[in-house]
Amino acid sequence: MPELLEVEQARVLIAERAVGREIAAVDAPDRWYLKRGLTPRGARTALPGHSITDARRRGKQLFLDTDRAGPVLGLHLGMSGRVVIDDEAAGDPLLYASNRDVRAWHRFTLRFADGGRLALRDPRRLGAVELDPDEDRLGVDALELTLPQLRAIVTRSRAPTKAVLMNQARIAGLGNLLVDEALWRAGIAPDRTASSLDAAEQVALHRSVRSTLRTLGRRGGSHTGDLIAARVPGGACPRDGTPLVRGTVAGRTSYWCPRHQV
DNA sequence: GATGACCTGTGA
DNA sequence: TCACAGGTCATC
Numbered sequence: 001m002p003e004l005l006e007v008e009q010a011r012v013l014i015a016e017r018a019v020g021r022e023i024a025a026v027d028a029p030d031r032w033y034l035k036r037g038l039t040p041r042g043a044r045t046a047l048p049g050h051s052i053t054d055a056r057r058r059g060k061q062l063f064l065d066t067d068r069a070g071p072v073l074g075l076h077l078g079m080s081g082r083v084v085i086d087d088e089a090a091g092d093p094l095l096y097a098s099n100r101d102v103r104a105w106h107r108f109t110l111r112f113a114d115g116g117r118l119a120l121r122d123p124r125r126l127g128a129v130e131l132d133p134d135e136d137r138l139g140v141d142a143l144e145l146t147l148p149q150l151r152a153i154v155t156r157s158r159a160p161t162k163a164v165l166m167n168q169a170r171i172a173g174l175g176n177l178l179v180d181e182a183l184w185r186a187g188i189a190p191d192r193t194a195s196s197l198d199a200a201e202q203v204a205l206h207r208s209v210r211s212t213l214r215t216l217g218r219r220g221g222s223h224t225g226d227l228i229a230a231r232v233p234g235g236a237c238p239r240d241g242t243p244l245v246r247g248t249v250a251g252r253t254s255y256w257c258p259r260h261q262v
Numbered sequence: 263g264a265t266g267a268c269c270t271g272t273g274a
Numbered sequence: 275t276c277a278c279a280g281g282t283c284a285t286c
Contacts, residue, residue: 003280060281077280077281078281078282079269079279079281080279080281123269123270123271126270126282127281168281175281177280223280250264251266252281
């Protein structure tokens with residue numbers, strides 16, 4: 001699923017509905033889903049008895065703080081993950097992923113002392129759960145990205161601009177759809193070498209990242225961009241009607257306008 | 263850095 | 275049956 005906007009929706013849901021509740025038990029039926037040495041037994045040992053005190057996010061990574069010196073619970077939604085609290089999901093509908101609620105897709109569940117629960121539902125199992133994640137492996141959150149930061153990042157990379165924007169160690173939170181939308185808004189082709197952007201293009205890109213996050217956030221998610229409807233083979237640029245180009249950049253399917261994105 | 267691997271569901 | 279999917283990681 002989920003790029004920054006959907007993860008933020010999940011964070012808000014957790015903040016509103018799970019913070020302050022005490023964890024009574026943990027269901028971790030999928031050992032493969034637990035990362036960095038975490039085991040089902042380890043999760044059952046570390047979490048029950050603690051209450052959730054805060055829900056934080058950096059890029060696409062969620063951090064749930066717990067009280068009384070409990071661990072930080074790291075949740076990642078992968079490609080198809082959703083946070084479900086008391087059977088209510090955040091961030092729907094999800095494109096390219098099933099929105100059905102199948103109990104077998106609940107890869108990790110916190111059962112609260114009050115009888116409710118928080119589950120991570122993930123058909124494709126590409127998400128992850130870990131304890132005390134390293135928060136510094138991620139770069140600046142895309143919502144906080146300043147122009148000087150963006151300038152420094154693009155200047156020293158000869159990778160395609162799209163690859164730089166998607167590199168979570170540099171800028172955290174942007175995924176395939178948001179990046180295509182931001183590049184389209186900025187008039188920059190995804191395969192442009194990042195270091196080749198001039199000062200005006202750097203400004204345009206910074207603005208477009210901000211406007212993309214703000215606008216699509218208001219509309220309800222990464223799938224609400226102007227480019228999304230045209231994101232099909234044979235689609236036309238919503239701005240000038242030019243047939244879009246479809247290609248692979250930075251290993252991901254990309255769409256862009258060959259006329260106004262240069 | 264580009265590529266393939268990871269895993270599973272959906273729709274043509 | 276095949277191609278494809280809003281992510282990340284190891285490997286060449």
